[in-house]
Amino acid sequence: MSIRVxxxxxxxxxxxxxxxxxxxxxxxxxxxxxxxSAASVGRTMEFQGRQLTIAEATPEAFAGIDIAxxxxxxxxAKELAPEAVARGAIVIDNxxxxxMVEEVPLVVPEINALDIRFHQGIIxxxxxxxxxMAVALKPIYDAVGIKRVVVSTYQAASGAGIAAVEELKAQVxxxxxxxxxxxxxxxxxxxxxxxxxxxxxIPQVDVFRPDGYTQEEWKMMYETQKIFxxxxxxxxxxxxxxxxxxxxxxxxxxxxxxKLTADHARELFAQAKGIVVLDDPAEQLYPMPIDFPDRDxxxxxxxxxxxxxxxxxxxxxxxxxxxxxAASNAVQxxxxxxxxxx
Amino acid sequence: MSIRVxxxxxxxxxxxxxxxxxxxxxxxxxxxxxxxSAASVGRTMEFQGRQLTIAEATPEAFAGIDIAxxxxxxxxAKELAPEAVARGAIVIDNxxxxxMVEEVPLVVPEINALDIRFHQGIIxxxxxxxxxMAVALKPIYDAVGIKRVVVSTYQAASGAGIAAVEELKAQVxxxxxxxxxxxxxxxxxxxxxxxxxxxxxIPQVDVFRPDGYTQEEWKMMYETQKIFxxxxxxxxxxxxxxxxxxxxxxxxxxxxxxKLTADHARELFAQAKGIVVLDDPAEQLYPMPIDFPDRDxxxxxxxxxxxxxxxxxxxxxxxxxxxxxAASNAVQxxxxxxxxxx
Numbered sequence: 226m227s228i229r230v231x232x233x234x235x236x237x238x239x240x241x242x243x244x245x246x247x248x249x250x251x252x253x254x255x256x257x258x259x260x261x262s263a264a265s266v267g268r269t270m271e272f273q274g275r276q277l278t279i280a281e282a283t284p285e286a287f288a289g290i291d292i293a294x295x296x297x298x299x300x301x302a303k304e305l306a307p308e309a310v311a312r313g314a315i316v317i318d319n320x321x322x323x324x325m326v327e328e329v330p331l332v333v334p335e336i337n338a339l340d341i342r343f344h345q346g347i348i349x350x351x352x353x354x355x356x357x358m359a360v361a362l363k364p365i366y367d368a369v370g371i372k373r374v375v376v377s378t379y380q381a382a383s384g385a386g387i388a389a390v391e392e393l394k395a396q397v398x399x400x401x402x403x404x405x406x407x408x409x410x411x412x413x414x415x416x417x418x419x420x421x422x423x424x425x426x427i428p429q430v431d432v433f434r435p436d437g438y439t440q441e442e443w444k445m446m447y448e449t450q451k452i453f454x455x456x457x458x459x460x461x462x463x464x465x466x467x468x469x470x471x472x473x474x475x476x477x478x479x480x481x482x483x484k485l486t487a488d489h490a491r492e493l494f495a496q497a498k499g500i501v502v503l504d505d506p507a508e509q510l511y512p513m514p515i516d517f518p519d520r521d522x523x524x525x526x527x528x529x530x531x532x533x534x535x536x537x538x539x540x541x542x543x544x545x546x547x548x549x550x551a552a553s554n555a556v557q558x559x560x561x562x563x564x565x566x567x
Numbered sequence: 568m569s570i571r572v573x574x575x576x577x578x579x580x581x582x583x584x585x586x587x588x589x590x591x592x593x594x595x596x597x598x599x600x601x602x603x604s605a606a607s608v609g610r611t612m613e614f615q616g617r618q619l620t621i622a623e624a625t626p627e628a629f630a631g632i633d634i635a636x637x638x639x640x641x642x643x644a645k646e647l648a649p650e651a652v653a654r655g656a657i658v659i660d661n662x663x664x665x666x667m668v669e670e671v672p673l674v675v676p677e678i679n680a681l682d683i684r685f686h687q688g689i690i691x692x693x694x695x696x697x698x699x700m701a702v703a704l705k706p707i708y709d710a711v712g713i714k715r716v717v718v719s720t721y722q723a724a725s726g727a728g729i730a731a732v733e734e735l736k737a738q739v740x741x742x743x744x745x746x747x748x749x750x751x752x753x754x755x756x757x758x759x760x761x762x763x764x765x766x767x768x769i770p771q772v773d774v775f776r777p778d779g780y781t782q783e784e785w786k787m788m789y790e791t792q793k794i795f796x797x798x799x800x801x802x803x804x805x806x807x808x809x810x811x812x813x814x815x816x817x818x819x820x821x822x823x824x825x826k827l828t829a830d831h832a833r834e835l836f837a838q839a840k841g842i843v844v845l846d847d848p849a850e851q852l853y854p855m856p857i858d859f860p861d862r863d864x865x866x867x868x869x870x871x872x873x874x875x876x877x878x879x880x881x882x883x884x885x886x887x888x889x890x891x892x893a894a895s896n897a898v899q900x901x902x903x904x905x906x907x908x909x
Contacts, residue, residue, distance in 0.1 A: 373876060375820045377719035377805075379809070397765075418850075423739075424810060424857060425857040433849065437829065438874070446875070459875030460875055461879070461881060463719075463818040463869065463883065467768055467809050468809075470766055476719035476805040478717045478803060478820075506775035507775065509754070509760045509762075509771060511771065513768065513769060513770070514768060515763060515766060526770070528779075529778070533715050533802055541770045
């Protein structure tokens with residue numbers, strides 16, 4: 226099999242990670258076409274020992290493409306995804322533009338790969354925090370059902386793009402060198418106020434909705450319901466940016482429908498696809514975001530029965546938001562398409 | 568009124584903050600006696616324009632003292648607090664040694680100042696994370712009752728002492744200068760493994776108990792029950808260290824006994840003692856730990872009705888763990904003693 230692949234937004238941090246993941250996973254592509262805005266046209270990026278030249282992301286650029294990964298804004302996806310589909314490509318979109326559109330599957334392959342069969346050309350990649358949580362919830366959901374989740378996140382700067390990572394690095398450099406710290410990117414580039422992330426935590430990820438939740442918090446509820454195809458699965462999220470580079474961490478409290486012991490949960494996690502259990506308090510073993518710069522799995526630890534509620538568990542999940550939270554999940558979707566959703 | 572005060576552990580970060588807070592609050596002391604281990608004897612510290620010389624913390628050192636603030640380890644408190652009491656002093660202890668001893672009042676003055684009247688010489692200052700949460704819970708508790716709290720913390724390095732703050736600073740300096748990062752203090756000096764805090768979050772504060780909870784998490788449940796004198800008030804905590812210097816932040820989900828709207832909660836917080844409301848999402852106004860290096864109040868924002876549960880609220884609280892979480896709460900207890908618990 227030989228697949229012609231396009232990456233829209235190739236120069237961004239998710240686009241770069243997509244290239245890396247396609248290589249690592251030996252994706253069977255015969256061509257990788259890098260597309261970006263006019264400003265990047267002519268730049269080259271290395272892939273498997275060759276220099277690929279970036280072309281402009283226009284409707285015509287999708288001619289002959291089988292799978293188009295979109296790692297760009299929602300606006301770009303809205304404009305160009307239908308053009309790619311019209312030219313015969315299947316689009317896997319990392320933006321939020323199509324996630325809650327009813328006829329667009331929203332897929333985490335460990336959970337609902339078979340939803341891909343309903344696609345009409347576009348498949349959406351969920352929000353990064355949602356993917357990491359959903360992978361961790363899946364074994365519990367299957368075993369005993371889930372009633373309600375209360376989650377607080379510890380999200381890396383990279384979730385706001387490479388500019389946010391650079392801003393964090395510049396802030397700590399300024400601190401060490403005794404210069405004033407400046408902020409122009411976080412909490413989100415479109416916000417009217419920007420706050421220092423170094424030595425701080427910012428309880429805002431993405432923009433606010435009129436109900437006082439942020440978009441990120443809203444996504445963790447509604448995208449999770451769609452992925453599990455369960456409108457009664459309730460999620461209350463508080464999403465917080467922390468001065469970490471690459472991996473998101475999540476403190477997850479899960480109220481289950483039937484009782485599940487921590488020991489049983491640990492066994493379920495150990496057998497689950499895409500999960501690594503790191504949970505030995507006596508050895509101070511638990512996942513931490515600095516430990517996994519290049520891993521695709523979701524790491525789960527601090528698994529314990531909730532002392533405040535008879536049918537609830539606490540757990541701590543860490544995942545690389547650029548990989549499983551974005552690029553790797555998208556490539557897994559593409560692999561599932563090739564294997565007919567297997 | 569003229570009170571003779573001793574500070575045990577004067578050279579530590581809580582001891583230093585106690586001196587600062589006694590001055591700021593114009594505490595009516597006629598004498599401040601600084602006590603510490605033999606290693607610090609003879610050193611001086613400035614207080615209200617005078618140089619105070621540190622004496623050794625021995626039983627005899629408490630002669631004539633009215634109020635002894637203990638800002639030392641549990642071991643020191645166990646050894647010397649009874650000696651201070653035997654010499655007529657009232658001890659306000661910041662360690663965990665006496666907090667769960669039944670006849671020792673555990674006091675957050677905004678909540679249970681009147682419990683002081685039961686004291687038999689020792690009054691305990693609660694854990695820093697517990698104090699900050701308890702102050703934020705109080706108005707909700709009084710208005711509609713609280714069934715269960717799920718809390719995830721974002722705790723500053725200072726909670727592990729000044730050595731942890733210095734370690735964090737040294738790690739970011741090493742990062743900026745391209746040197747290897749080392750860790751010898753966090754997550755806790757007595758732990759067998761130490762982890763980098765810079766660009767990381769560590770889901771361990773204090774040591775682990777056999778049930779998989781940390782001591783810190785356990786304290787947030789049992790100390791809160793004691794402060795509110797309510798053994799049915801359930802708290803499930805996940806306590807996490809973040810690369811922040813001084814203030815703790817907490818993501819708090821509160822299940823109430825009766826329904827409380829976010830608007831009503833905001834009014835209650837605005838009228839509550841010791842709380843400042845910072846909650847305007849449209850203006851991106853919410854509390855952040857860098858904003859309050861020198862404030863005693865607990866700052867509350869992100870107040871919203873939980874979309875996953877009809878009788879629950881989410882909120883975000885930030886407090887200075889050295890001040891309201893330790894020194895200022897202790898001085899408030901002393902003020903309440905002087906005013907006969909008013």
